[in-house]
Amino acid sequence: MNERRLTWIFGSSRSGSTWLLRMLSDLERVVPIDDPHLGHHLGVWRPIPLAWATAQGGSPELTTLLELKADEPGYFFSDRYRESWWQPLRDLIGARFEAQAAEYDQDSTDANYVVKEPGSHVAPLLASLFPDSNLIFLLRDGRDVVDSWLAGYRDGSWAIPGGAFPVASGGRVALIRWLSAVWVYRTRAVRTAFERHSPDGRVLVRYEALLANTAEVLAEVCVLLELDRTGAHRIAERHSFERLPRATRGSYMRNRTARPGSWRENLTRGEQTAMHEILSGTLIEFGYDVDDKYSLGTWDVPRKLGRALQDAWTSVAGAFVNSSPAFSQIPAVTESRGGGGGSLMRAT
Numbered sequence: 001m002n003e004r005r006l007t008w009i010f011g012s013s014r015s016g017s018t019w020l021l022r023m024l025s026d027l028e029r030v031v032p033i034d035d036p037h038l039g040h041h042l043g044v045w046r047p048i049p050l051a052w053a054t055a056q057g058g059s060p061e062l063t064t065l066l067e068l069k070a071d072e073p074g075y076f077f078s079d080r081y082r083e084s085w086w087q088p089l090r091d092l093i094g095a096r097f098e099a100q101a102a103e104y105d106q107d108s109t110d111a112n113y114v115v116k117e118p119g120s121h122v123a124p125l126l127a128s129l130f131p132d133s134n135l136i137f138l139l140r141d142g143r144d145v146v147d148s149w150l151a152g153y154r155d156g157s158w159a160i161p162g163g164a165f166p167v168a169s170g171g172r173v174a175l176i177r178w179l180s181a182v183w184v185y186r187t188r189a190v191r192t193a194f195e196r197h198s199p200d201g202r203v204l205v206r207y208e209a210l211l212a213n214t215a216e217v218l219a220e221v222c223v224l225l226e227l228d229r230t231g232a233h234r235i236a237e238r239h240s241f242e243r244l245p246r247a248t249r250g251s252y253m254r255n256r257t258a259r260p261g262s263w264r265e266n267l268t269r270g271e272q273t274a275m276h277e278i279l280s281g282t283l284i285e286f287g288y289d290v291d292d293k294y295s296l297g298t299w300d301v302p303r304k305l306g307r308a309l310q311d312a313w314t315s316v317a318g319a320f321v322n323s324s325p326a327f328s329q330i331p332a333v334t335e336s337r338g339g340g341g342g343s344l345m346r347a348t
Helices: 017-025 038-042 079-103 120-129 142-152 169-196 207-212 214-225 232-238 269-285 303-318
Strands: 006-011 030-034 112-116 134-139 202-206
Touching (some): 006 017, 006 120, 017 030, 017 112, 017 134, 017 214, 030 079, 038 120, 079 120, 120 169, 134 169, 134 207, 134 214, 142 169, 142 269, 169 269, 202 207, 202 214, 207 214, 214 232
Parallel strands (some): 006 134, 030 112, 134 202
16 A cells, blocks of 8 residues: 555544545545544543543543553553554554455555544544555534534434434433533544644645535645546535435434534533533634633633634644635645645634
């Protein structure tokens, strides 16, 4: 496998990653790897989700077994024995992707692997394993992510066969807190991987910008992948939400609404407050507006610190992309390999 032809789509699930992968799959020589769940094997959550309904003192701090056990010699992925498992793990992942390329009748050295990894909380590890790969940071407003996932925890929804369950009315707030904590952790983890990765092999895409200017943003991603972008407009039109059959979209479907901000209608005021107690600081860091009526809890970063971290992140981004007066937070699409950046769009 040619590592330069490996591209990761990192970010939170329910952020348009399936949509983006389907569009990229229409490009020549692309082998789509949909949901390998590497992160769920390598980054087991601690504590378990039940803690958000039962823990004393409010929401606990979310982490992973990979972090908690890194210094313990008996842990399989212990840092002490990193040299013994690093290359074998890399070889295993590469061999698995090459096996899938064979089914697409693609030469493993010529194929472009695009991997949509839902377990993006281990993005720093995966990006380090393949330092010459490409990284797409797909970012969506965490409130819309939580709202979208909450809709999946209903009887008859698309998510039930995959392990979700119909949540009881009394369990909604606990589930909202858990989903919010996951978004915060994953988003920050992907940012860490993004900051460490080579500027020539990374691009930041906001879901809101992808939705509003699909063809333009898709073309920018093609530049990163060094693929022909002349068909971007045609592909974007074919995969638009409006072109989907009505039977495959709706509140109980994987393709839900494609409408940012619907959380305001679908969550009660109490649920919105519980969600903001965990999300607010991180939302501010990434340039999303947060109404002052939502108080912040102690789990997340306080508002002033959130703004300070946002400024620091903007400075990092400014090192490799031209700033735009119309967008003073994080660029919608940053400059990618081969130039062609500049599609700076503000999230709504």
